[in-house]
Amino acid sequence: MDEGITRGIDVQLNNIDDTQLHSYISLIRSQSCPTCGDTSQQLNAALSGTVISIIIFIHYKKAFSIGCPACLKKTNQAATLKTALLGWWGLPWGLIRTPEALIKNIRTSKRLNTNEASDILVDFVRNNAGIIESIKNNDQSLQVMLTNVNNKQHYNK
Numbered sequence: 001m002d003e004g005i006t007r008g009i010d011v012q013l014n015n016i017d018d019t020q021l022h023s024y025i026s027l028i029r030s031q032s033c034p035t036c037g038d039t040s041q042q043l044n045a046a047l048s049g050t051v052i053s054i055i056i057f058i059h060y061k062k063a064f065s066i067g068c069p070a071c072l073k074k075t076n077q078a079a080t081l082k083t084a085l086l087g088w089w090g091l092p093w094g095l096i097r098t099p100e101a102l103i104k105n106i107r108t109s110k111r112l113n114t115n116e117a118s119d120i121l122v123d124f125v126r127n128n129a130g131i132i133e134s135i136k137n138n139d140q141s142l143q144v145m146l147t148n149v150n151n152k153q154h155y156n157k
């Protein structure tokens with residue numbers, strides 16, 4: 001483990017090349033889904049936007065999650081449904097942000113069908129290359145990392 005951490009620091013401080021990035025992406029994608037445990041499909045990552053209007057205030061959150069396509073779609077659909085029901089009521093922002101979130105969610109859901117690593121997954125792997133390097137031989141640590149990512153929820157970009 002200590003040796004892994006030293007290697008991880010090295011990777012985090014130096015730019016990684018594409019070959020290395022792709023090997024980390026494949027590693028992350030071959031893990032079991034942190035939500036349902038499924039191992040039959042490659043993991044991906046997605047952002048799901050939820051808009052909720054309360055009187056005149058709106059609450060817009062974007063949740064980042066990693067999981068198998070089925071779980072990511074479930075999360076995305078829940079956000080879409082909640083937004084469709086509760087997003088419209090705040091004037092004027094509800095009328096602007098609600099369709100924006102709905103369109104983005106639908107696009108995200110379509111993209112999950114292609115089974116290519118999403119841009120957001122590639123960004124995640126690139127930003128966390130050091131951590132991934134230090135735990136790459138430890139499936140249990142990789143699962144802990146993926147579960148924590150999903151529980152953090154909020155993502156600003």
Ligand SMILES: [Zn+2]
Binds near residue numbers: 036038072
């Ligand atoms: Zn799953």
